Amino acid sequence: MEVRALTLDRWTAFILMGICLLYGYTAWFNMDAGLAPFMQRNPIWPSTFPKLLSLIGLFTSFIILFGLERSEPVIGDIDYRRLHEYKLGQAIGMLVLMVLYALTLKPLGFLVATASFLILGAYILGERKWIIMIPVGVIATFCVWYLVSEVLEIYMRPLPLIFKLGS
Amino acid sequence: MLEGMLIGLQTALSIKMLIVVIGGCLIGTFIGMLPGLGPMSIIAIMIPVAISMGDPAAALILLAGVYYGAIFGGSTSSILLNAPGVAGTVATSFDGYPMTRQGKAGKALTIAAISSFCGGTIGAILLMIFAPMLSSVALLFHSAEYFALMIVGLSAIAAFAGTGQVSKAVLMTTIGLMMATVGQGALFNTPRFTMGIMDLQSGFGFITLAMAMFALPEALFLILRPRNIAEVSNGDIKNLRISSSEMRSIAPVIGRQSIQGFFIGVLPGAGATIASFLGWAVERNIAKKEEQDQFGKGSIKGLAAPETANNAACTGSFVPLLTLGIPGSGTTAILLGALIALNVSPGPRLMLDEPQIFWSVIISMYIGNLVLLVLNLPLIPYIAKVLSVPRNYLIPFIMFFTLMGAYIGQNNATELLLLVAFGICATALKFANFPLAPLLIGFILGGMLEDNFSRSMQLYDGVAFIWERPMTLGLLIIAAILIVLPRWRAHRARNQHAEVADGD
Numbered sequence: 001m002e003v004r005a006l007t008l009d010r011w012t013a014f015i016l017m018g019i020c021l022l023y024g025y026t027a028w029f030n031m032d033a034g035l036a037p038f039m040q041r042n043p044i045w046p047s048t049f050p051k052l053l054s055l056i057g058l059f060t061s062f063i064i065l066f067g068l069e070r071s072e073p074v075i076g077d078i079d080y081r082r083l084h085e086y087k088l089g090q091a092i093g094m095l096v097l098m099v100l101y102a103l104t105l106k107p108l109g110f111l112v113a114t115a116s117f118l119i120l121g122a123y124i125l126g127e128r129k130w131i132i133m134i135p136v137g138v139i140a141t142f143c144v145w146y147l148v149s150e151v152l153e154i155y156m157r158p159l160p161l162i163f164k165l166g167s
Numbered sequence: 168m169l170e171g172m173l174i175g176l177q178t179a180l181s182i183k184m185l186i187v188v189i190g191g192c193l194i195g196t197f198i199g200m201l202p203g204l205g206p207m208s209i210i211a212i213m214i215p216v217a218i219s220m221g222d223p224a225a226a227l228i229l230l231a232g233v234y235y236g237a238i239f240g241g242s243t244s245s246i247l248l249n250a251p252g253v254a255g256t257v258a259t260s261f262d263g264y265p266m267t268r269q270g271k272a273g274k275a276l277t278i279a280a281i282s283s284f285c286g287g288t289i290g291a292i293l294l295m296i297f298a299p300m301l302s303s304v305a306l307l308f309h310s311a312e313y314f315a316l317m318i319v320g321l322s323a324i325a326a327f328a329g330t331g332q333v334s335k336a337v338l339m340t341t342i343g344l345m346m347a348t349v350g351q352g353a354l355f356n357t358p359r360f361t362m363g364i365m366d367l368q369s370g371f372g373f374i375t376l377a378m379a380m381f382a383l384p385e386a387l388f389l390i391l392r393p394r395n396i397a398e399v400s401n402g403d404i405k406n407l408r409i410s411s412s413e414m415r416s417i418a419p420v421i422g423r424q425s426i427q428g429f430f431i432g433v434l435p436g437a438g439a440t441i442a443s444f445l446g447w448a449v450e451r452n453i454a455k456k457e458e459q460d461q462f463g464k465g466s467i468k469g470l471a472a473p474e475t476a477n478n479a480a481c482t483g484s485f486v487p488l489l490t491l492g493i494p495g496s497g498t499t500a501i502l503l504g505a506l507i508a509l510n511v512s513p514g515p516r517l518m519l520d521e522p523q524i525f526w527s528v529i530i531s532m533y534i535g536n537l538v539l540l541v542l543n544l545p546l547i548p549y550i551a552k553v554l555s556v557p558r559n560y561l562i563p564f565i566m567f568f569t570l571m572g573a574y575i576g577q578n579n580a581t582e583l584l585l586l587v588a589f590g591i592c593a594t595a596l597k598f599a600n601f602p603l604a605p606l607l608i609g610f611i612l613g614g615m616l617e618d619n620f621s622r623s624m625q626l627y628d629g630v631a632f633i634w635e636r637p638m639t640l641g642l643l644i645i646a647a648i649l650i651v652l653p654r655w656r657a658h659r660a661r662n663q664h665a666e667v668a669d670g671d
Contacts, residue, residue, distance in 0.1 A: 008598060008599045009335070009599040009600055009601070011599070012595065012596060012599040012601060013338070016338060016342065019342070019345075020341075020345075023345055023360070026360060031359065034357070042625070043624045043625060043627075043628050043629050044620075044621045044624040044625060046355040046357050046359055047359075048621075048624070049348065049617045049620060049621070050345070050348050050359070050360075053341055053344050053345050053348070054345075056337070056341045057338060057341040057342065057345065060334045060335075060337045060338040060341065061338055063334040064334050064335060064338065068334075069331055069333065069334045069654065083391075083598075086391040086392050087390055087391055087392075088391065090390050090391075091387050091390045091391050094386075094387070094390060094562070094563075094566060095387075095587060095590075095591065098566060098570060098583070098586075098587050099584065099587055101570060101583070102570070102580050102583030102584050102586075102587065103580070103584075105574070105580055105583070106580055114567065117563065117567060117570075118563050118564065118567060121562065121563025121566065121567070122559045122560055122563055125390065125558065125559040125562060125563070126559060127557070127559035127560070133560075136560060140564070144567075144571070148571075148575065153219075154219060154575055154578075
């Protein structure tokens with residue numbers, strides 16, 4: 001059998017196999033300890049289904065890892081080997097921005113956080129026309145907030161936390 | 168049945184529902200036109216809106232409208248730009264784009280709209296005939312059969328994943344099922360796999376996962392590799408008329424493909440993409456010699472076939488969802504998740520217990536198709552303007568809507584962090600060519616699968632239900648064949664190939 005390099009899909013299978021192992025370990029060895037005695041006479045335990053799943057998961061990740069199912073290398077929309085040629089920085093920038101948004105949504109309030117997200121997002125993607133960016137971001141934020149809170153009637157704190165102190 | 172239809176008609180024709188259908192179709196067309204955003208992302212983004220409407224019938228009608236609109240929008244960008252927004256409309260670009268290059272964009276759009284309309288409408292008629300039949304059979308099913316049926320559905324989805332992809336699809340399904348076991352289930356009162364984290368007590372949010380699996384990776388891909396979205400000016404789209412001789416030549420194609428597409432759509436795992444490719448190939452094979460050469464170079468038959476088939480298949484995919492409660496595709500899985508969130512459990516009882524939901528959805532399919540034909544077609548030159556919105560503005564908005572969707576559902580900022588984390592994982596899986604739809608389908612079906620499995624285990628005091636109920640056994644054998652067959656055939660083909668090579 002020829003030796004083949006670990007391609008990305010086999011690396012992924014390897015990681016998934018690790019997840020299945022962890023999951024299986026919990027299901028087989030940790031879960032039944034706290035089981036009430038009357039439950040133990042049941043034909044089905046909370047761990048029965050997870051045990052089965054862990055076996056199937058391990059089996060299939062094994063097949064992928066050792067390339068037992070032959071497949072032609074398919075290059076999808078994006079070839080990961082040429083990742084550095086793509087706009088990786090922008091993608092990472094947007095992900096960081098999303099995390100920041102998640103962290104600041106409550107303290108800054110919906111309006112400030114969202115408007116900054118939209119404006120900074122456009123900035124990260126290379127837009128520099130502030131005169132368009134800012135009005136678009138601000139107006140869109142107000143429209144969405146109006147729709148969500150007035151039409152769909154879901155409350156979202158619009159303003160930063162400090163404005164709500166004392167109330 | 169007639170009574171149910173009348174109730175459905177009454178519900179679907181109310182002003183509110185008409186607005187919902189029209190709005191859904193327009194939004195779907197709008198977003199579906201953007202290359203790279205598939206119907207699953209669009210529906211995932213729309214779910215919070217649908218759920219907060221509170222009315223299950225309205226929610227399902229909205230999402231179904233968005234679904235048709237997205238497919239229609241996808242075919243528009245296939246025809247105008249050769250950039251299919253949706254996998255189901257790739258085949259449309261084979262003949263649609265050459266027609267645009269020949270200056271017949273308007274005609275191509277009209278043919279696409281008429282074919283979609285006919286495919287969707289004939290599909291809805293077939294759905295009306297077959298769904299009640301199937302649900303009366305399904306009423307005989309017990310939990311053991313349901314368990315087996317879900318296994319068949321999941322296996323079929325894996326089996327249709329393509330050569331060399333079956334084990335990946337099975338693995339993804341399994342991971343989805345594993346994720347469904349996280350949290351406190353209904354059957355056992357013990358929290359499982361929460362790792363002591365309180366936020367995981369109620370399990371992963373389905374909307375968060377749907378966004379992370381589809382909308383976020385698609386948006387990231389759009390950032391990573393900007394596609395050239397050509398300018399479409401109004402002048403390009405004119406002369407929407409088609410002649411009656413053209414109509415006569417595509418009529419038989421539409422008739423055949425509506426039926427074929429519908430039945431492919433009913434099969435779990437097949438769906439609009441396979442239906443459209445198969446429709447195009449079948450029509451090319453049975454066309455006359457001189458017409459055959461036209462296929463791929465701007466044949467109107469080659470355009471009508473995939474357009475009819477993909478719409479009929481979309482309608483067909485509602486059959487297993489509405490009658491068995493088992494989704495056959497990623498899109499219907501998301502719809503199922505939305506219904507469960509609204510406390511409606513689709514299945515054979517849906518037609519009896521809540522006829523207004525069942526029938527109003529079917530009636531709204533006719534209305535939706537009509538809306539697409541009479542409202543969206545004339546508006547296409549204006550809707551196509553969305554393609555000229557710069558990506559720098561578009562992408563932050565798409566990302567913001569995914570965030571908003573996950574947040575509205577749970578009102579919890581932790582959910583947003585989970586969304587980003589899962590989104591990164593999903594993008595990595597997409598790089599490695601792991602299919603993501605099976606994961607979500609597994610996740611959504613996981614709870615029901617385990618419930619039915621546990622119930623049968625309790626009733627039969629062990630796994631005896633597998634051989635004591637012939638129907639269960641039969642279904643499980645079908646599931647096994649579905650998984651093994653493609654592998655065995657690939658193996659045999661390789662062996663034959665090797666022998667030929669040796670003989671040379």
